[in-house]
Amino acid sequence: MSLPQGVFSTIPNMVCKLNKSLYGLKQASRQWFAKLSNSLNFLGYKQSSHDHSLFTKSNHCKFTALLIYVDDLILAGNDQSEIDSIKLHLDSVFNIKDLGTLKYFLGLEVARSHQGITLCQRKYAFGLLSNTGFLYSKPVMTPMVKNAHLHQDNSTPYHNHVLYRQLVGRLLYLTNTRPDLSFATQQLSQFMDNPTTKHHQALTRVLRYIKHYPGHGLFYPIDTTIQINEFSDSDWALCLDTRKSISGYCMFLGNSLISWKSKKQNIVSRSSSEAEYCALASASCEVQWLTYLLRDFKVP
Structure with missing residues (x-):
């Protein structure tokens, strides 16, 4: 790392040796993932070459998968002893917090039944509506008007470009469990640099559509x-x-x-x-x- 301000040296091109990586440094995320992946590889987990955040371990008919998002992890498998073992090891190395059975992960709500698993972002949707003032708005049945094609028109520019970008960004994250919003969000994201009042009007319609179906999500049946x-x-x-x-x-x-x-x-x-x-x-x-x-x- 470069010499910090106030430190002088008579030796040219001198650098500091980084003994411990901290949050905020350029190499912090790389060093963190390197230590985590090395720890998992030591226990026999294999990193997927098609999704580098996925680690798997199989032994005959027993299988365990571990998915990583920064410092949040999901464990799944049919070998409970292996799951308990990897949790103990990670706790000894990183001091983890075990949240138990998966119910909530990065804004995604997971519900189980004897029929299958349901994924939704109901809490995230209500937070979006509450922050934008659309919690008590009049709902609509569709995210866009039929045969409407958004484009760069000559209507009045929208006064708050930052707000428009923030709302479209939050809609993009909502499409993780809402494929019915994908096309409308794709259309709105084309005008981030210079949105107009018509684009914002189309954006508010999407919010009113979410108000009508806040708990829409995905269902994965067992059979x-x-x-x-x-x-x-x-x-x-x-x-x-x-x-x-x-x-x-x-x-x-x-x-x-x-x-x-x-x-x-x-x-x-x-x-x-x-x-x-x-x-x-x-x-x-x-x-x-x-x-x-x-x-x-x-x-x-």
């Missing part, structure tokens, strides 16, 4: 087939500013929705068939990645 089903689609040159098409896809593992996206294409398609093939190519890459990830979970 389902282990088979990937892919659906993709595209419009053709409906962006009035660039004439680019928008791709969309969703992936199902049996009856469970596990991946989705709505994104503007990088090129201008010269036909509707070309736009469809671009959407299909993007979806095929996602399917290929999911097959690699399933292999890490020992699912052929």
